[in-house]
Amino acid sequence: MKIVFPRCFQALLILLALISISSGQDTQLRQDYSAEDINADLDRMQEILETMHPGLYLYITPEELKQEFAEARLATGETKSMRQAFLSLAAIVDKVRCGHTYASVPNSAQEELTRDAVFFPLPLKFLAGQAFVNHKNAELPCGAEVLSINGLAMPKLIPQLMPFVTGDGYVETYRYELLSDLFGMSLAVAFPQRGQFDVEYRKANGEVAMKTVQAIDSFKLQLRMKSVAYGKPPRLPYRIDRVSKETFLIAIDTFDNDYGAPPFRMYRQFIQRAFKMLGKTPEVKNLILDLRLNEGGYTRNEMMLYSFLSERPFREMYHGGATQNSIAFKENLSRLYQSRGMIRGYERRLSRELEPVGEGAGFELSEDWNPRVVPDEDRFEGNIYVLTSGRTHSAASAICSRLQATQSAVFIGEETGGVNGVFTAGTTLVYALPNTGIELAVPILKYSNLEKLPAESGRGIKPDHTVTIRPVDIQSGEDRVLKFAIELVRRHSRED
Secondary structure, rough: EOOOOOHHHHHHHHHHHHHOOOOOOHHHHHOOHHHHHHHHHHHHHHHHHHHHHOOOOOOOOOHHHHHHHHHHHHOOOEEEEEEHHHHHHHHHHHHOOOOEEEOOOOOHHHHHHHHHOOOOOOEEEOOOOOEEEEOOOOOOOOOOOOEEEEEEEEHHHHHHHHOOOOOOOOOOOHHHHHHHHHHHHHHHOOOOOEEEEEEEEEEEOEEEOOOOOOEOOOOHHHHOOOOOOOOOOOOEEEEEEEEEEOEEEEEEOOOOOOOOOOOOHHHHHHHHHHHHHHOOOOOOOEEEEEOOEEEEHHHHHHHHHHOOOOOEEEEEEEEEEEOOOOOOOOHHHHHOOOOHHHHHHHHHHHHEEEEEEEOOEEEEEEHHHHOOOOOOOOOOOOOEEEOOOOOOOOOOHHHHHHHHHHHHEEEEEEOOEEOOOEEEEEEEEEEOOOOOOOOOEEEEEEEEEEOOOOOOOOOOOOOOOEEEHHHHHHHHHHHHHHHHHHHHHHHHHHHH
16 A cells, blocks of 8 residues: 655646746635635535544544634635635644645646746755755855745744645654745745745854845746755665675665656665675675655555565554545545546445444454565664654655664664654545635545554654754755764774
8 A cells, every 4th residue: 555645736846847937827816715615615624534534633632623613614704715715724734733634725726826926936945943045056145044035034934834734743844844845836825926035044154134036937946946955856766885894875765656756666676686785795784774855655665675674574554444444525536636447446445455343433454455574585684774854754754663663773863754653644535625626635544553652642753863954064965964874883883
């Protein structure tokens, strides 16, 4: 099963590269809707979440969620624009605290915005809630801290955009990674854009200055995002390197096989060859596993990697649960993301793989569809060091949970973006609300990865050695996390 992350904003990123700017305005986002239309969409959104979401109340009580919906309702005669309605609905979804559950404006509004709008021109890197310029050829110096945009201080602006980048539990690092990716587009969705931006910023010497920067079109923004100073994805998503006589580095940047990622056969071939190479090199005692760029993907890929690391047999999950073994509100499913054939296929799988727990108690994944996996004959038996970041999410955080619970792995870097223990993912349904067309993504399987839940709920896998990115690293490009890991391995080797 795939831990799906089909962010509707991913479609925006593709569109950014394909559509050039033309004259026009964000007319769909400005369109007004009546109280009856908005309230009907709120009711349907609440019904969908309560019926289909298996982890809806992990971090919010039913009473609290009902109150959120009640406070969002409009009085008779009131109206809201599409933009205002979306901000209101997205804020409710954000309270669920699930990185696979999110709202987005309709695809047609996304296309119009991408085609016609202008955007904030500076790629930003968010570090602990602060924004820093992440480009060496932009209007402001690389690494400069952005303090305000058009008079709105970043501590006030950022919380208004955070509902666009939902995350698991109480982990903020993953959301800041997404906000770094999507800041320009998120700002354009939240606020009507002007042709220029007044930016207050702090220079490296501490001096505060102001500069007016011109907005850019979507094509230029995409080019800039592809050439950021820090965090630019490597050309190859799978890499192996011998960093010393006794130590290999394996980097796995994705467990996906969609959205431009390599097909499964290439992934399988890389994993098999990499660990066969390790097995033929007996002097190698240490493995550094770099998952810092891995946002997840297919659990079969995560399980394949773990089969080369695990000491004992394992299953995809300790327990899997769902509220339904069929799909409710099929009439509201977006046909842009799910064809009729896909919907029928989903329902066949649900009815086949899920069995009832008891009357009104939901469904659980049958053991027949949660097979036992044995460790591979070429599994690595040495020391394991895992590099993580806020971007380590979903299936990538799942393997971290396994390694922390069952192996003596050492974690280095930042807390993972995905939570430890229980989260909702799997097949994700995308609904279009009947009046506004606002889209709602809902995962339909709750994963329980551990037999014993962690003491601290809603947190990611925390590193044994915390190494964070500093503003100065944005400009220098220094990889402090990897340097620290290599030195730590050397120190441990000397101690042994």
